[in-house]
Amino acid sequence: MMCFVSLLLVGIMFPAIQAKQFTKCELSLVLKDVYGFRGIALPEWICTIFHTSGYDTQTIVSNNGSTEYGLFQINNKFWCRDNQILQSRNICDISCDKFLDDDLTDDMICAKKILDKEGIDYWLAHKPLCSEKLEQWHCEKL
Numbered sequence: 001m002m003c004f005v006s007l008l009l010v011g012i013m014f015p016a017i018q019a020k021q022f023t024k025c026e027l028s029l030v031l032k033d034v035y036g037f038r039g040i041a042l043p044e045w046i047c048t049i050f051h052t053s054g055y056d057t058q059t060i061v062s063n064n065g066s067t068e069y070g071l072f073q074i075n076n077k078f079w080c081r082d083n084q085i086l087q088s089r090n091i092c093d094i095s096c097d098k099f100l101d102d103d104l105t106d107d108m109i110c111a112k113k114i115l116d117k118e119g120i121d122y123w124l125a126h127k128p129l130c131s132e133k134l135e136q137w138h139c140e141k142l
Helices: 002-013 024-031 042-053 096-100 105-118
Strands: 060-063 066-069
Touching: 024 042, 066 096, 096 105
Parallel strands: none
Antiparallel strands: 060 066
């Protein structure tokens, strides 16, 4: 009973972050602004994001002493700040938890910075899984 009360209090005190589990076509519509950025086609982005976060905005992955957040799995060592790594370079000048909601505006701005500085292969899934044979990642509704 005490555990239930504790969970209930946590649920009341901390409102849920608006998260989104996208479909391929929903995400394609949202990311069309990124389409063609630095020569990266939309299907490459869709494939890369699928293999990075499963289209889930609340994906958090611990990775070699750092944490990666959101659809684009943006790292707290370099790109955003959280309370885990206080000396983060925070290149995108943003709190990492902003990458966990359903507003992808800040995610896309930071992803473009990463793409500009690191290239598409910053996302490790891209080269082995998303650099060719991308037909399945097209959305027929676009």
